[in-house]
Amino acid sequence: MTDGANFRDSKQQKDNFESYCGYHQTWTGEPINELTQTGPGTPCGDYLRRYWHPVYITTELGSKPQLIKILGEELVLFRDKSGRYGLVHKRCPHRRASLEYGTCENQGIRCCYHGWLFDVDGTVLEIPGEPEGSASAANVQANVRLGAYPVKEYKGLLFAYLGPIDELPEFPVYDTFDIEGMVMTPYAGPFNCNWLQVLDAIVDPVHTAFLHQSQFSDGFGELGEIEFYENKKQRFFGSASRRVGDNIWVRVNELVLPNFTQAGSAFATDGTQQRYFGRSAFTRWVVPVDDEHCIAYAWGNFGDRGDPLEYNTPEGMQLIEQGELFDRSYAEKQASPGDVEAVEGMGAISDHEKEYLVSGDRGIAMYRNQLKKHIRNLQKGKPPPQPGILAGANNGSVIPTYGSDTVLNIPGADEQRDLLKSTNKQVMDILFAADALSGDARDQSIITQLRALE
Ligand code: FES
Numbered sequence: 155m156t157d158g159a160n161f162r163d164s165k166q167q168k169d170n171f172e173s174y175c176g177y178h179q180t181w182t183g184e185p186i187n188e189l190t191q192t193g194p195g196t197p198c199g200d201y202l203r204r205y206w207h208p209v210y211i212t213t214e215l216g217s218k219p220q221l222i223k224i225l226g227e228e229l230v231l232f233r234d235k236s237g238r239y240g241l242v243h244k245r246c247p248h249r250r251a252s253l254e255y256g257t258c259e260n261q262g263i264r265c266c267y268h269g270w271l272f273d274v275d276g277t278v279l280e281i282p283g284e285p286e287g288s289a290s291a292a293n294v295q296a297n298v299r300l301g302a303y304p305v306k307e308y309k310g311l312l313f314a315y316l317g318p319i320d321e322l323p324e325f326p327v328y329d330t331f332d333i334e335g336m337v338m339t340p341y342a343g344p345f346n347c348n349w350l351q352v353l354d355a356i357v358d359p360v361h362t363a364f365l366h367q368s369q370f371s372d373g374f375g376e377l378g379e380i381e382f383y384e385n386k387k388q389r390f391f392g393s394a395s396r397r398v399g400d401n402i403w404v405r406v407n408e409l410v411l412p413n414f415t416q417a418g419s420a421f422a423t424d425g426t427q428q429r430y431f432g433r434s435a436f437t438r439w440v441v442p443v444d445d446e447h448c449i450a451y452a453w454g455n456f457g458d459r460g461d462p463l464e465y466n467t468p469e470g471m472q473l474i475e476q477g478e479l480f481d482r483s484y485a486e487k488q489a490s491p492g493d494v495e496a497v498e499g500m501g502a503i504s505d506h507e508k509e510y511l512v513s514g515d516r517g518i519a520m521y522r523n524q525l526k527k528h529i530r531n532l533q534k535g536k537p538p539p540q541p542g543i544l545a546g547a548n549n550g551s552v553i554p555t556y557g558s559d560t561v562l563n564i565p566g567a568d569e570q571r572d573l574l575k576s577t578n579k580q581v582m583d584i585l586f587a588a589d590a591l592s593g594d595a596r597d598q599s600i601i602t603q604l605r606a607l608e
């Protein structure tokens with residue numbers, strides 16, 4: 155059909171479609187491999203192996219060994235019958251059977267295949283199938299070890315260090331590990347994507363206004379004024395101040411490199427009630443399983459300074475972690491997407507080359523750049539800084555943190571953006587200035603100064 159009318163229609167269409175450029179944008183971009191690859195022998199994998207990471211929830215470890223994967227390594231986690239924890243390479247050094255089928259003994263783990271017994275540090279304790287005085291068995295016991303990593307149990311989470319043992323760092327103790335009256339419940343949030351995609355969200359206060367508006371409270375939907383801060387090349391903050399009625403709500407998200415994150419509460423605050431240095435809903439690490447999966451291991455924090463105790467349930471912690479329940483139908487996910495849909499939708503490993511970062515992504519650009527520097531420095535032989543360097547001179551080894559909500563009664567017009575900005579800065583200055591103090595003294599100093607802003 156080529157009558158005149160149709161010809162005119164198709165010409166019209168051509169005119170209207172001139173700005174469509176899908177055909178020219180079909181190339182796929184590369185991920186930032188330097189930050190996304192975490193397996194053994196990769197630069198980022200080496201870097202992450204210089205830190206303690208949570209790898210399991212203590213109460214979920216039964217009497218059998220548990221196969222887990224962390225930083226691309228398949229490992230076997232177990233508790234021997236005398237209560238000691240072991241994290242060892244999966245394959246038995248004898249003939250490579252998997253120790254996930256082994257048994258936990260009074261001292262260590264015994265391989266199912268020929269009964270070799272290994273201590274939690276990998277020492278070969280017994281080779282029962284060999285005759286008394288066997289030279290080959292003696293040789294193995296003198297020279298062979300099962301690969302093993304140190305494990306530390308702390309408040310219901312099992313932490314491990316997968317790096318070189320002569321570089322074993324101190325276990326970091328953050329101030330939120332011990333807040334009076336706070337109930338801390340361990341949880342694990344799985345993500346089917348690279349760790350960097352999940353980590354990015356903590357220094358992205360803009361997404362809260364869009365993704366989480368319907369999930370938490372109306373106040374979250376207010377974009378407010380966003381500010382980013384970097385401190386000692388080790389920690390990063392995305393701080394948002396929003397007007398809610400006569401109040402200004404300052405919410406501080408924080409990241410301590412490489413993967414420790416905190417924020418304000420999920421449910422305790424909607425900006426309508428005054429609050430002074432309310433603490434994070436979660437104390438959390440984003441731990442790579444492999445390059446296409448990660449797990450957020452955390453404590454949910456409940457009590458006056460955290461989220462309401464009624465959320466101290468498996469479902470409550472899923473909401474805190476992902477804004478929605480973990481197990482949902484596709485229709486439910488489309489109707490109300492949460493963090494997991496946002497970050498998994500990027501693909502298993504996002505093609506970062508195709509991103510267009512804008513001013514609201516400045517925190518992400520800042521921390522990724524610093525991460526690269528730490529990784530490159532380590533490749534040149536300079537060990538990365540441990541979080542312990544953030545501890546103030548007078549507070550022992552406790553690391554002060556800032557993830558918080560503060561709601562101040564400061565009336566003003568919606569359009570007074572400068573007031574939001576200056577309040578944001580004043581709150582951050584107060585938090586930074588209290589570094590030298592610890593525990594109650596720090597809290598009280600911060601709270602007193604925050605109240606004085608009203
Ligand atoms: S393979 Fe483990 S004891 Fe033989």
Ligand SMILES: [Fe+2]
Binds near residue numbers: 355362477
């Ligand atoms: Fe989020």
